[in-house]
Amino acid sequence: MPAYRLVIGNKNYSSWSLRAWLFLRESSIPFTETRVPMFTPTWVDQVAQYTPAGRVPVLLDDGVAVWDSTAIFQYIRERHPGAVGWPTSAEARAHAQSISGEMHSGFLSIRDELPQNIRARRRRDRTELSDSCLKQIRRVDEIWSDCRSRYRSGGDWLFGEFSLADIMYAPVALRFLTYDIAIGQSAKEFQRAVSERATVREWVAAATEEPEAISFIDDFVPASKSPLTLG
Numbered sequence: 001m002p003a004y005r006l007v008i009g010n011k012n013y014s015s016w017s018l019r020a021w022l023f024l025r026e027s028s029i030p031f032t033e034t035r036v037p038m039f040t041p042t043w044v045d046q047v048a049q050y051t052p053a054g055r056v057p058v059l060l061d062d063g064v065a066v067w068d069s070t071a072i073f074q075y076i077r078e079r080h081p082g083a084v085g086w087p088t089s090a091e092a093r094a095h096a097q098s099i100s101g102e103m104h105s106g107f108l109s110i111r112d113e114l115p116q117n118i119r120a121r122r123r124r125d126r127t128e129l130s131d132s133c134l135k136q137i138r139r140v141d142e143i144w145s146d147c148r149s150r151y152r153s154g155g156d157w158l159f160g161e162f163s164l165a166d167i168m169y170a171p172v173a174l175r176f177l178t179y180d181i182a183i184g185q186s187a188k189e190f191q192r193a194v195s196e197r198a199t200v201r202e203w204v205a206a207a208t209e210e211p212e213a214i215s216f217i218d219d220f221v222p223a224s225k226s227p228l229t230l231g
Helices: 015-026 041-047 069-080 090-103 108-114 131-155 166-176 186-197 196-207
Strands: 004-008 031-035 058-059 064-067
Touching: 015 069, 015 166, 015 186, 015 196, 031 090, 058 069, 064 069, 069 196, 090 131, 090 166, 108 131, 108 166, 131 186, 166 196
Parallel strands: 004 031
Antiparallel strands: 004 058, 058 064
8 A cells, every 4th residue: 555645625626736646646656545525514624634734735654744735745755756856957947946936825816716626617708807817817828938938849848848847837727728718829838738638637537526516616706705725
């Protein structure tokens, strides 16, 4: 049996769970999966069994609990040097870490107004989105387009070969599909690479089969007026 256990939320709704899960799968790290449906009457108590932070994902390893996706990346990479990592060149690595940090700490309006909802297809008109959200969409488009223009010769991903930067932005690519967000042709190359990746397709297929529905996400209730933790 795998030594690692990954606690995640709903595959349809939990973007940070997707990042940790995708990282382990793409790194060929065996693990068992525990899915805890979010925002049910027992959600808080169930997650509290695994982490005092009350959030998913959580990686469990022989009595050690690691939460926050970037902490999970580091923990695994320290033990498995062959796991998905950063680009090899110093310049590309610095660039990848910078845009990944930008994703980890920012884009709150996108998270609020375009929450992950993989099985939905609901076009959001630009007039329905705040100026802040539109600005952040433009920034994501800029990031993807710039990376593709610089590193296209190395492969289909943001830095040519698949890296942690792609994992960090994969959920955003799926959000933009959900809401039919217009982006440039170069950015669409990255979005297409994400949507066609076998592991992502596996996650999406599982998300579409989940029985739970979270009404405040489905109905576009703003995060400030819902139990949603932005992510």
